[in-house]
Amino acid sequence: MNLPVKVAVAKDQLRRMHCEFNPLSRCDGSVMYSQGASVVISAVLGPVEVKSQNLSIDGSYLECNYRPKAGLPQVKERLREAAIKDILDLTVLSEAYPRSKMSIQVQELEDRGSMDACAVNSACLAMLIGGLPLKCSFAAVHCIIDEQGDYVLDPDHSETAHQRASFTFAFDSMEGNLLLIQTKGAFKIEQFNDIECLCRSASQEIFKFYRSQIAKFHGASQDIKANHESMETI
Amino acid sequence: MATSGTIVMPGERIASIEEVAKTKRVILGPGLRRVDDTVVASKAGPLRHKEPNTFWVDNYQRRYVPARGDLVLGIVRSKAGDLYRVDIGAPETASISYLAFESATKKNRPDLNPGDLIYARVLNASADIEPELVCVNSNGKRGKLGVLPDGFFFKCSLNLGRVLLRENCPILAAITRQLPYEIAVGVNGRIWVKAHSLRETVALAKAILALEQAGYAETDKVCDNLGDYLEA
Numbered sequence: 001m002n003l004p005v006k007v008a009v010a011k012d013q014l015r016r017m018h019c020e021f022n023p024l025s026r027c028d029g030s031v032m033y034s035q036g037a038s039v040v041i042s043a044v045l046g047p048v049e050v051k052s053q054n055l056s057i058d059g060s061y062l063e064c065n066y067r068p069k070a071g072l073p074q075v076k077e078r079l080r081e082a083a084i085k086d087i088l089d090l091t092v093l094s095e096a097y098p099r100s101k102m103s104i105q106v107q108e109l110e111d112r113g114s115m116d117a118c119a120v121n122s123a124c125l126a127m128l129i130g131g132l133p134l135k136c137s138f139a140a141v142h143c144i145i146d147e148q149g150d151y152v153l154d155p156d157h158s159e160t161a162h163q164r165a166s167f168t169f170a171f172d173s174m175e176g177n178l179l180l181i182q183t184k185g186a187f188k189i190e191q192f193n194d195i196e197c198l199c200r201s202a203s204q205e206i207f208k209f210y211r212s213q214i215a216k217f218h219g220a221s222q223d224i225k226a227n228h229e230s231m232e233t234i
Numbered sequence: 235m236a237t238s239g240t241i242v243m244p245g246e247r248i249a250s251i252e253e254v255a256k257t258k259r260v261i262l263g264p265g266l267r268r269v270d271d272t273v274v275a276s277k278a279g280p281l282r283h284k285e286p287n288t289f290w291v292d293n294y295q296r297r298y299v300p301a302r303g304d305l306v307l308g309i310v311r312s313k314a315g316d317l318y319r320v321d322i323g324a325p326e327t328a329s330i331s332y333l334a335f336e337s338a339t340k341k342n343r344p345d346l347n348p349g350d351l352i353y354a355r356v357l358n359a360s361a362d363i364e365p366e367l368v369c370v371n372s373n374g375k376r377g378k379l380g381v382l383p384d385g386f387f388f389k390c391s392l393n394l395g396r397v398l399l400r401e402n403c404p405i406l407a408a409i410t411r412q413l414p415y416e417i418a419v420g421v422n423g424r425i426w427v428k429a430h431s432l433r434e435t436v437a438l439a440k441a442i443l444a445l446e447q448a449g450y451a452e453t454d455k456v457c458d459n460l461g462d463y464l465e466a
Contacts, residue, residue, distance in 0.1 A: 028297040047297065047325040057362075093267075093276050097299075098361050100325040128244070131265075131295030133276040136245030174245040207243075214278045215241045218292065 009036070014141070014154045014202055015114075017209050019122075021129050021217050027105075029130020033122035036156055037112035040119055042126035046102030054101065059094035063103040066119065069111065080116055081106075084123050087140075087170050087179045093133035102132055113157040114142035116168045116182065121206060128214060138179055139206035140170040141199035145187060151195055153202055167192070169199040173207050176200060239281035242291060248273045248281065251289050263290025264299075294393055298323045298422035300359035305399070307387070307420035308367065310350045318346055320354070320367060323389075323422045328365040330354060335369045336376035344381075351382045351426060353418045382418055385428035386435045392423045394446050405445055408457035409438065 009015050015036030023041065024030040030043040047060060054061040066073060066081040073081070084106065092102065104126060106119050120140035127134055144155050144163040152159050160166070165185030172179055183192070242248060242265075251273040254260055262268065265277035266289055275281075279293040300306070300322065308320035308328060317329045330352070335344040346352070354367035369379040398405060398419045409415065415429040415438055425442060429435045445456055 028295070045297075047299070049325055049327075096267075096276070096361065097325065128278040131277055131293045131297070133265075133267075134244035135276070137243055137278070172245070173243060210278075211241060211243055214243070218241065218280050218294075 009154075011150060011152045012198070014205055015156065017121075017206070019125055019213055021125075021213075027130075029126050029128075029132075031122055031125040031129055032109075033118065033125055034110075035114060035118045035121070035154065037110060038115055038118045039109040040115075040122045041107045041109060042119075042122040043105045043107075044103065044126045044130035044132060045105075046130065046132050047097035047100035048103065050099065050101035055099055058098055060092075060097045060099075061101045062088055062092060062094065063101060064088065064106070064123075065104070066106045067108065069108045080119055083116065083168075083180055083182065084120055087120060087138055088123065088127075090179050091135050091138050091172060092127070093135050096133040111157070113160050114154050116140065117142040117154070117170075120170055120180075125210065125213070128210065129217070135172075137173040137207065137210055138170055139173070139203040139210070140168055140180065141202045141206070142166070142168045143195045143199055145185070145191060145195075151191075151198060153198060165191070167195050167199070169196060169203075171200060171203045176203075239283060241279065242275040242281045243278050244276050246275045248275060248289075254287065258287055261288045263288060265291025265293055294391070296392065296423075297325075298392060300324045300328070300356050300365040300422075302356055302359050304356045304359075304421045305419075306354060306356060306367070306422045307382075307418060307424035307426055308352050308354060308422075310346050310348050310352065312348055313346075320352065322356075322365070322367070322420075323424065324365060326364050328356070328367050330367040330369065334367070335380065336374065346381065351385075351387055353379050353382055353420070353426070355379060378418070382426050385416070385426050386439055387424065387426045388439055388443070390423050390425055390443060390446055392421065394442075395419055395421050395423045395425070397445075398425070398442075405442075405453060405457060409441060413438070 017035050019031055019033045022030055023032045024043050027043040028045050032041045050061050064081050064085040066077050068077050104123055106123060117140040124138050143151060143153050144160060144166045146152050147162045165187040168182040170180035251260055265275060267274055267276050275291055277291045277293045279291045282290050282292050306322045308322040311319040311321050311327055316332055319327045320330055322328045332338060332343050338344050354369050357366045357368045359365045371377055413429055413434055418426040427435055427438045429438050
């Protein structure tokens with residue numbers, strides 16, 4: 001089997017993030033995003049025409065679809081879909097385009113741990129690149145407590161096999177408000193608080209990543225534009 | 235000319251604009267909004283500024299959002315009473331009245347059928363209402379607007395449409411040196427071209443689409459090599 005090489009990362013570090021913009025040609029914005037070996041493609045369409053049953057006169061209708069790697073979406077996928085939609089409901093500036101629909105599709109390509117966080121982050125990048133209006137950007141971080149009681153940030157598939165509890169937190173970029181909490185397993189309230197702080201600081205790293213990627217995307221054309229302008233003046 | 239600026243992210247407060255706003259009126263373009271007394275970004279991209287007071291966020295959006303005064307290419311979808319429904323690539327289909335054509339009267343309706351291509355100006359566009367188009371100017375003359383017969387129609391990115399419509403765009407001048415042609419460019423990322431022969435028309439479309447990949451620096455190079463596209 002041709003598995004991606006697992007890059008060994010310390011327990012309190014995020015795995016390496018990577019993204020590629022607009023791999024799909026027919027949607028309004030798309031991104032292929034990976035965190036370690038977990039890979040997803042997200043695509044946004046919007047604003048587009050909406051069915052009259054979903055029409056809202058003071059905001060746009062938000063639609064989110066999550067597709068697993070194989071087969072049809074089951075309960076687990078529906079739950080993930082609902083989580084992404086909840087976050088988008090809070091962050092999208094829907095009053096900018098009333099009587100329209102914004103649609104987001106998330107296609108899982110490879111699930112190697114922290115899929116919830118990976119899907120949320122790719123959704124954010126797709127919204128940014130598709131030019132849909134947001135109140136703020138958002139980032140999700142996954143963290144677990146392993147058998148020894150250690151905190152493992154952004155765990156790999158192999159690390160999640162023996163976990164006591166798992167947490168997913170999503171934060172907004174401006175005030176660092178909590179947008180989503182998902183927890184599973186048994187833990188103490190102190191541990192919860194510790195992990196929230198850990199995830200909060202890790203989310204800053206993700207926001208930095210967003211910014212650098214957007215800068216890179218615009219940078220290529222920006223440098224050239226600068227050259228072009230200087231040529232005009234000569 | 236617009237100055238290239240720093241990258242802004244959604245939700246960010248932009249103090250530099252607030253500073254300017256203290257002394258004079260400012261115009262906030264796409265990607266910026268006012269929240270009480272602060273200016274906040276809603277899109278990600280470099281912040282641009284045009285003297286004296288216009289600000290916007292550059293963003294290679296692919297979906298066209300209609301704005302008043304835009305020149306667009308649309309495809310007639312259907313007839314509905316006194317209106318025609320026109321697809322302009324926006325969230326909603328636009329409408330154009332049968333009286334919005336040159337020398338059209340109640341008796342003398344324009345002959346438009348579904349599938350026809352029209353070059354029109356956006357008369358009004360707001361988030362809450364359907365965009366409305368016209369094919370005449372305020373004097374009732376058609377000018378360059380109206381139905382586009384024959385020719386070849388294709389789609390491109392919104393950015394390429396804007397680049398071509400820029401004043402004294404070097405690309406169109408470079409093509410003029412090679413062959414005579416007609417072109418209609420819509421800011422909704424749609425282009426119609428027509429040359430003497432079918433062969434020339436297709437070559438022209440290929441040459442324009444080649445610029446899509448090129449970026450600004452390579453523009454001149456592509457312009458020099460246009461002959462290759464036209465001969466191929």
